[in-house]
Amino acid sequence: MPRPSGLGRGLASLIPTDQAADQEDLKDAVTPKSPRASKSSKGETPEGAGAAPSQFAPCSSLEPNPFQPRRVISESSIEELAASIRVHGVLQPLLVRRRGDGGYQIVAGERRWRAAMRAGLTEVPIRVVEMDDRAMREAALVENLQREDLSPLDVAESINELIQQFSATHEAIAERLGWSRSAVTNKLRLLQLPDSVKALVSSGALSEGHARALLRLPQEQMEPVARLVLQRGLSVRQTEELVRKMESPDREDEGAQRAKRAINHYPYSFADEFGVEIGMSGAQDSLTLHLRNLTKSQAHKILALVDQHRNIIFPGK
Structure with missing residues (x-):
């Protein structure tokens, strides 16, 4: 069976990049509306929320997308969103697909689901879509790539999965995300870091700028220099200068x-x-x-x- 190529055409209809409403759906999906929105857990349509969601589902009947590339969801961001949901409710339905046992898998909106449970809601609005595993995985990858709070390493790994699983080219991914081709290539280069340095980037100890500077070094030098950068609290510019000097030792005393x-x-x-x-x-x-x-x-x-x-x-x- 030939391997599928490129990104699925049907995905754009589910997660379009040119509609502000859907961008909000991929972010917090909570907007300041009437306080009555907080009653959405009881199945009521909140004022100002537009058309009623297709239906409500118990939080306990939902599970995360099994193809979710996000490695860590910040507890602080969950708590912040939960505080907003306590006041305004969940105004955008979660995108889900049906499971064989009558439950649902979340395609987009896991953070809202977790925040809703943290806020004490027992039900959330959902929109049911038909998706096979391939489309489910692709939707999860593209949704996460459009998030602002995804770690650089998670972004790089998601891009690599699109390439490996869907034979997507750098150009196709760049066009889908509104990036330049070089931006896609630079993200992928982060996967060349040693695992120990990847962990520092994923945790936020090192920025993406620091990581890019370290990529100019031989593999065996990346970790010790990364530790030095942390020890001295070097900026990205200072790290680049340090790497430049290490590349040209003849210029040093x-x-x-x-x-x-x-x-x-x-x-x-x-x-x-x-x-x-x-x-x-x-x-x-x-x-x-x-x-x-x-x-x-x-x-x-x-x-x-x-x-x-x-x-x-x-x-x-």
């Missing part, structure tokens, strides 16, 4: 300054790690550590670290 810089690049602080006093000196691409109160076990660990990170201590050698 020789001897002790290079040795000190190399030690500072280490992902570990020797003093904190081993509880020892440290001094150092360097000349002509050599490095000498002066350690006191060092046990044999600590010495072996330090030698192993030096060997592991020799490309940082002596870049280009």
Whole structure:
């Protein structure tokens, strides 16, 4: 069976990018209306909400999209949305498909569903659509790519899934999302980061700008330099400058300054790690550590670290 190519044509009718109302449906789906909207959990149509939703469903009958690419939903954003729902209700129906057991799977609106339960609602408005697994997965990926609060790594992974599963080209994805082709390509490059650095980006410890700067380094240098960036609180511009210097070690001072810089690049602080006093000196691409109160076990660990990170201590050698 030939592999499907491109993005599904029917998806645009469900999640159009050119209609403000549907954009709101993909975001908070709550707008300041009459306080009576808070009664929507009882099946009433809130004032000012437009046409009544197709139906209401118990919150307990819904489950998240099994193809949902979002890894983490911020608790603070759920609580903020729940506070709004307590006052205004859920004014936009959740997009769902039927399950075989009579329940529903959420296509779009998981955050609203979680916030509604947090707000104490027992029912939410839904709009039932017919979708197969392929369309369900595609809808989830595209919806998430249009969110502003999705982590850069989740975006990159979602784009990659569109490419792998639907043979979508960079150009097709860029056109669907209103991005440039280079923006799509740059997002995908984040997947080249080591898992440890990906975790820092996903958690928000490192920004996407920091990550892009680190991508210019050899793979084995990315994690230790990322730790250095966090330790020093470097800005994106400062990180780019640090990477530039590491790419051109011949421009740097020789001897002790290079040795000190190399030690500072280490992902570990020797003093904190081993509880020892440290001094150092360097000349002509050599490095000498002066350690006191060092046990044999600590010495072996330090030698192993030096060997592991020799490309940082002596870049280009």
